[in-house]
Amino acid sequence: MSRCATVALIGRPNAGKSTLSNAILGAHLSIVTPKPQTTRKRVLGIFTDDDTQLIFVDTPGILKPRYKLQHAMLGYVHESVDESDILCVVVDVVKAAERGTIDDPLIDTLLAKRQGTPTILVLNKMDALRDKQQALVLIEQARLSGRYTKAIAISASEKKYVDDLVSMLKEYAPEGPFVYDADELSTLPQRFFVAELIREAVFTLFREEVPYATDVTIVEFEERSEGKWYIAADIIVERDTQKAILIGAKGAALKTIGERARAAIEEHLEHPVYLELYVKVRSDWRNDRSQLAGLGY
Template sequence: MDEKNFKSGFAVLAGLPNAGKSTLLNNLAGGLLSPVTNKPQTTRQNILAIADGDDYQVVFVDTPGFLKAQYKLQQTMVGCIDRAVREDADLVIFLVDATADYALNAPLVEKLKTVFCPIFLAINKIDLVQDVAVLDALEARIKADLKIEKTFRISAANGTGTDELKQAVIASMPNSPAYFPPGQWTDRWERFYAAEFIREQIFKLYQKEVPYSTFVEIEKFTEDLGPKNYIRANIHVERESQKPILIGKGGSAIAELRKRAQKRIEEFLGRKYRLELNVVVSPNWRNDTKSLEEFGYIVRDEK
């Protein structure tokens, strides 16, 4: 490694829920590191995906979708965004959904005005907009709000424009040694991703409020035991009435969840696992500081 010419840094993805940040992260990093569903607010914590080459290492940071916090869990999600864009970033990629109402971005735009690093604008879902004039007007409106270093029109879902974005991100990174060893693709343990992929399938299988009321806790994780590889996970819900919904009639719903989650985990980890799921009622855990801290969230009181 020629450290004098090596580029390394952190590129933070910021945007509203369902703007496509997780899809873009997976596209840029070349893997399925972040859970992707058609429901907003799937990501709850910052997820790092490391892309490296002979002369660069970019740490892409997927943040939760920016929202107005209504309970303590969402306060921790907003805190993740604040720390990422203000403390961690060498570059912010502001991802805007071309099909959504841009005015909803106003609170996030105010936060982005306070960052000291360059901001790239990525206008996403351009494949769903037929009139180029609509994209031109959106870009002009955003540039009136923020100092934008470079603009990219992309479709994270089909890859349009994402390679150009990635190359520009690499070029913008500061000269620096790598932050992580070559070949490392994330800073998270495998058990974190096992929990994330179980939760991803909960979002895909269940409706309304139930997915948002769940937390997945990995109670046991054994590996390198061949056919005896085993994961036992507790799915925490807030109310007794949610437990039978997750389990389903005769256990049919949780059996389908287990099958799908196990397949996703095995594809990601590259080895077979036996997955066991239990449903636990933890009343009001999303708004309980002690529960949130036990589950690994950083809780900061709002001032």
Template sequence: MSATRCGFVALIGAPNAGKSTLINALVGEKVSIVTRKAQTTRSVVRGVMTKGEAQIVFVDTPGLFAPKRRLDRAMVASAWSAAADADVVALMIDARKEGAQASLTEETQAILAGLGERGKPKLAVLNKIDLVQRPKLLELSARLNAATTFDDTFMISAATGDGLERLTERLIELIPPGPWLYPEDQIAEAPIRSLAAEITREKLIERLHDELPYQATVETESWKDLPDGTARIEQTIFVTRESHRKIVLGEGGRTIKAIGTAARKDIAAAHGANVHLFLFVKVRENWLDDPERYRAMGLDFPKG
């Protein structure tokens, strides 16, 4: 019998439930981007936490919602696939949003129906409890457990850290015995150039939340480690229209400069050394219909 334990925990839930904030809090560093814009996470992100003899691979998934576009369908399919492959499924609930309702939202009901009676441990994780009165939390917990069977229910605040230690202890109990999959000091599966592209997209969304549509993506075109320990990075921001390119650039290039400054700071922190970041903006009108772009994001290309 192995002395160590290792397993995959899929974090699923509606957009903006706090999955990315939670995974960053549990791992201890940024491995998944966080913005106020819904459906920010596009593909599966894996963060690794090693504690004692246990290693938990947290799988941050795109938010589950009613898909309308091809990219939406790819994201939702990716989330359900991650849930099917995981050892434990943790359903993240925005307690502030759900607690304000008289009954479970249609979004949550649809996710519960998709979960069904899967033969693996399922946890209900009520997030943002610092923003909800306790009676509302207890009512919400009762509604969730009446709708489906959970092995346990946790009330947490991913933002403040409240309840995370108890959640971690339970997850360690639930993952199976087995050897670790990653070195003890590794916290993310994604290569740094992929995380760097996501960080720049995070800053892009933060800066242009209301002006730029959802259809923008960032790719790291080149990464060169320099003799002085720094890195030279070239990234391209792809948008679907010329008018969007002008928005990203901003008057006199001020917007793209601000995005680059913010991204460079976080990329350097993730890389552990200074970086020289060069951003370019190009129009790629039909990238949402390009299978290669989906592969670059780690998504299967939905047909039809």
């Protein structure tokens, strides 16, 4: 009998959920940047081997929402937790060791509503932890807390012990048929990945508030039978000053965003593209319900 499980990857911003998801799936499905709150939606990735299918749901980092976009992001986390067979709580082990505890009120409240669901504590970024002994203390805490079924220490970016985590997850997957074809990697449309790769470029190239005030929407995506595919995208910002920053002197900044994003998009689509970017101001979109809906939140 085959096994199949939906696995939610949840945790604080910047813990390494997206890096882990990509490492398991062997594909750059989720964008990754050094900045917290990179992921804003649910990114579904399908792992299938001979007899088990694990459907991973990468989610936005858990935080106390301050504006409507963050409310929507937290909503995705709740949905993912509610719909999963297994929960994977990804924790930055360096930060947990500094705090001296795995307790986290925001995460623990979420876990409380799914008591009885297999819940794995994933201590990530072990490569960055100097005193490895501290991880053992945290794992023992996890055992005593009663909230976790198992705990494991890994390094997602170095792909260390990621296979062990996958084996562990397979053990907890309930018996049942595959939900998706064995060769399917994701159900999300190409437009989603293209928009995310443009946002990844903005997150990587700009500092402070600009990435957080930015979103991307695909206006046109034309797969031409000959030559490059044509993609036009709007980069949405909240203010004229942010627009000026993204465009830069004589358009230099926008050119850099375009070059970087185009390279990533061509790698993802495995096809050359012509990418046209426009920067548009939509005042306070992060706090405007109808604008957020228009952006797919």
